[in-house]
Structure formats: structure tokens, C-alpha cells
Amino acid sequence: MTGLPCAHERASCSLVMNPFQIDPRHLSPEGRQLSGVLPPTFFALGEDDPVRPESPLKYELQVLRDGEDLILTGRLEAEFSLECGRCLERFHQRVVLDPFAEEIPIEKEGTIDLTEVVREDILLALPNFPRCEDGNVDLRDCPAEGRFEADSPAAADEAPGADKGVWDALDQLKN
Numbered sequence: 001m002t003g004l005p006c007a008h009e010r011a012s013c014s015l016v017m018n019p020f021q022i023d024p025r026h027l028s029p030e031g032r033q034l035s036g037v038l039p040p041t042f043f044a045l046g047e048d049d050p051v052r053p054e055s056p057l058k059y060e061l062q063v064l065r066d067g068e069d070l071i072l073t074g075r076l077e078a079e080f081s082l083e084c085g086r087c088l089e090r091f092h093q094r095v096v097l098d099p100f101a102e103e104i105p106i107e108k109e110g111t112i113d114l115t116e117v118v119r120e121d122i123l124l125a126l127p128n129f130p131r132c133e134d135g136n137v138d139l140r141d142c143p144a145e146g147r148f149e150a151d152s153p154a155a156a157d158e159a160p161g162a163d164k165g166v167w168d169a170l171d172q173l174k175n
């Protein structure tokens with residue numbers, strides 16, 4: 001990722017360069033345009049988290065001040081891999097929030113960090129109980145789909161019923 005020229009040491013630079021730190025006092029009436037990409041580490045998900053970011057975060061946002069609020073609008077996009085709760089295999093889901101819109105109250109003087117708002121809104125767009133069919137990158141059928149239904153007593157009851165139908169039909173022919 002190429003950033004803007006920066007005189008800071010690399011480690012501190014990423015903090016200083018956080019594009020989501022906005023000081024409302026320095027916002028012009030036209031607001032500020034933010035666009036770019038941030039590495040998957042932006043989502044701050046642990047190694048063992050079932051949700052894994054698989055792409056950088058792409059953002060195109062406009063920040064405006066409206067009285068005591070910051071208005072954030074635009075588009076967010078990122079790709080994740082999730083674990084299907086039925087077959088336990090991983091699949092990819094791309095989240096696109098377009099249009100994205102948030103209102104953040106300006107509660108105190110100084111810089112406001114929009115990181116958490118952006119992060120949470122994207123993660124909240126992911127399904128609570130992921131299933132293969134939620135995947136929208138490589139469409140696939142869940143390999144476990146229908147497994148439980150086939151083993152269920154209801155399905156077992158159906159087979160003799162069908163056979164009975166055949167015997168009934170044969171009886172009809174005899175008569």
C-alpha cells in the first residue's frame with residue numbers, strides 16, 4: 001500500500017495517517033472527501049475469530065458537519081471469509097455498504113475517530129449464523145444441505161407412504 005509522503009517513523013505513521021480521525025473544527029463547509037484502502041488489520045479481528053477479513057477495506061466517504069453532528073456518507077467495501085454453521089467449511093462474502101450513511105454526535109472538542117463506526121457497521125452487515133448460501137463471491141451449494149432433512153423421521157415416513165400408494169394403484173388395476 002502506498003501512502004502519502006510522511007516524515008514519521010513507520011510505526012507511528014499509521015496512527016498519524018489514520019484517515020478516519022476528523023477534527024470537526026478543521027472541516028470546511030464543503031466537508032472532506034476520504035477515499036482509499038486500508039489493510040485487513042483495520043478490522044482488528046483475532047487469529048481465532050471465525051470472521052476473517054480477506055481483502056483491504058475500500059472506502060469512499062464524505063464527511064460533513066451538520067451542527068452538532070458529523071454526517072458520514074459514501075461507500076464501503078470489504079471481503080470476508082466466514083464459517084458455515086451447517087457444514088463448517090469456509091466461504092467468502094463481500095460486504096458492500098452503498099449507500100453508507102451514519103450520523104455521529106460531536107460530544108466533545110477535538111478529534112473524532114470514525115474507525116469504530118466504520119468497522120462496526122461493516123461487521124454488523126455479516127450474518128449472525130453464516131450459511132454457505134450467504135456467500136456472494138463463489139456461489140456454492142452447502143455440502144451439508146438436506147443431510148438432516150433426509151435423515152429426519154418425516155422423510156422416513158414418506159417412503160412407506162409412497163410404497164402404499166403403489167400397492168393401492170396395483171389393487172385398483174386388479175379390481
Ligand SMILES: [Zn+2]
Pocket residue numbers: 084085086087088089131132133141142143144
Ligand atoms: Zn455449508
